[in-house]
Amino acid sequence: MAKSKEVKTNAMRILDSMGISYEHYTYECGEFIDGVQIADMLSLPHEKVYKTLVAQGSSKAYFVFVIPIEAELDLKKAARAVGEKSVAMLHVKDINAVTGYIRGGCTAIGMKKQYVTKIAKCAAKLPTMIVSGGRLGSQIELSPDNLLKAAKAEYADICVAG
Numbered sequence: 001m002a003k004s005k006e007v008k009t010n011a012m013r014i015l016d017s018m019g020i021s022y023e024h025y026t027y028e029c030g031e032f033i034d035g036v037q038i039a040d041m042l043s044l045p046h047e048k049v050y051k052t053l054v055a056q057g058s059s060k061a062y063f064v065f066v067i068p069i070e071a072e073l074d075l076k077k078a079a080r081a082v083g084e085k086s087v088a089m090l091h092v093k094d095i096n097a098v099t100g101y102i103r104g105g106c107t108a109i110g111m112k113k114q115y116v117t118k119i120a121k122c123a124a125k126l127p128t129m130i131v132s133g134g135r136l137g138s139q140i141e142l143s144p145d146n147l148l149k150a151a152k153a154e155y156a157d158i159c160v161a162g
Contacts, residue, residue, distance in 0.1 A: 009107075009110075009133050009134030009135050009138060010100075010109075010110040010134055011107045011109035011110045011132075011133055011134035011140065011150075012024065012133060012134065012140065013110075014109050014110045014150060015109065015140070015142070015146075015150055018149070018150055020142060020146045020149070020150055021142070021146075022140045022141060022142040022146070023140065023141040023142075024133060024138065024139070024140055024141075025042050025044075025130070025133075025138070025139040025140070025141070026137055026138055026139075027041050027042055027137050027139070028137065029104070029136045029137040034051075034069070035049050035050075035051045035069030036069050036070065038069075038139065039069060039130075042139065044130055044139075046068070046069060046070055047068065047070075047126075048126060048128065048129055048130050048141075049068070049069045049129075049130045049131075049139075050066050050067060050068055050069060050119075050120070050123065050129050050130065050131050051066070051067060051068075051069050051131075051132075052064060052065070052066050052106045052107055052108050052131060052132060053065045053066075053067065053073055053089065053090075054089075054090040054095060054098060054099060054106065054115075055073070055075070055078060055087040055088060055089050055090055056087065056088055056090055057079065057082060057084035057085075057086070057087045058079075058084055058085040058086045058087075059084060061082075061084070061115075061116070062090070062098055062113075062115045063078070063082045063084075063087060063115055063116050063117070063118070064099075064108050064111070064115045064116070064117040064118070064151070064153075065078055065117075065118050065119075065120075065158055066108050066117070066118070066119040066120060066123070066131060066147070066151075066153070067120045067158060067159050068120060068122065068123075068159070071120065071159040071160065072159065072160040073089075073158060073159065073160070074158060074159055074160045074161075075087055075088070075089075077156075077157055077158050077159070078118070078156075078158045081118050081156035081157070081158050082116050082118065098111075098112070099111045099112060100112040101132075101134060101135075102135075102136065104132070104136050105132055105133075105134060105135040105136045105138070106132055107131055107132040107133065107134045107140075108131065108147065108150075108151035108153060109134070109147070109150045109151050110134065114152060117151045117152065117153035117154075118153060118154055118155070118156035118158050119144065119147065119148060119151070119153050119154070119155050119156070120155070120156070120157075120158055120159050121155040121156060121157050121158075122159070123144040123147075123155070124144055124145075124155050126144055127143065128141050128142060128143055128144075129141070129142070129143075129144050129147065131147065
């Protein structure tokens, strides 16, 4: 199979500039599909694949949360983790304006602005995790600590207990 020139996303360029290694996966995708479908298409273990969510606090500040694809964000825990009274999920129509990414291609690395970012603490136990590569059809696998560094994030208890 001929290897075509890989088109780097902003997130990948940032990782490269930081000397952070990652593995890049691509898949065919014309529109948004959820993380579970992506994991299944790529035969990836669900527990390693994470989604990136954006919320707005009662102060009107934006926050980024990275959680397992099968988990739900606990809005009360998320608010506590970022020091807000409450947080609400960002409307899909606002994702691009706030992050610079589109729904399904949103990653915690390289957003328009640096937002407070929290990664579910369960990720810390994994040798590697997989997140969006910064566009539809792109996933990147890297160590949780490297995602933490690249996204200037912290681990937090932010998922609904299951």
